[in-house]
Amino acid sequence: MKKLVFAVAILLASVSNAQGKKASLHDQYSGTGYGVAGCGLGSVIFGAKPGMIQVPAATTNGIYGIQTFGITSGTSNCDIPKMGQTAAVYLEANQEVVAKDAARGEGETLVDLAVIYNCQDAELFSSKVKANYKEIFTSDNGYTQSSKILSTIKNDSELAKNCSVAG
Known part of the structure; x- marks a missing residue:
């Protein structure tokens, strides 16, 4: 087979x-x-x-x-930073709840993700994830979502200052 x-x-x-x-x-x-x-x-x-x-x-x-x-x-084209890998696994395991919390811009799963991404202000992180919901959650794939959240952090000046993301 x-x-x-x-x-x-x-x-x-x-x-x-x-x-x-x-x-x-x-x-x-x-x-x-x-x-x-x-x-x-x-x-x-x-x-x-x-x-x-x-x-x-x-x-x-x-x-x-x-x-x-x-x-x-971090192999097979999955080469995001360690925190992105951790977030990808978390996103994959909590798919439905994270999507609901992200759509609302608040919730325990977003606070958890803010911690994973080393963000000091979970409310700011949650509001930015909500604002970019359509771009981040275009796929049911945790790795893709994690990569898009990392891009959002790096491309947003407020988040970039608030979150210490490696890579």
Whole structure:
């Protein structure tokens, strides 16, 4: 079964590459970027190509906890700072509650995330997450959400001063 899944993944990757211009070997095997399926082995094999190709990428990521391993170990294109990895695991485990709290701009899960991201003012953090809700929660993937929260922190001058984020 494992060999069949891998063979289908390679076949789909080669078919998707044949449709556009030929990618360099570095781009094909480095795993730079990822699509809606998030980081993991699927992103290394299929990259950030949009469309239905993300279905086998997500399937590959989900097999045997490959994506979770990549997030916790910082491998397979899951190379966010340690606090981002911790937040990704937290977001993945508390998906529904975090999304509800973020939509309201308050709640225990946002306070927890503020602590994970080393933010001094949880209320400020919560209000900024609420303000950027549509950008952060475009995916059900904890890693993607964590990366977008990190970007929000780095791109917002108030949050950047308030949170000491590494990386």
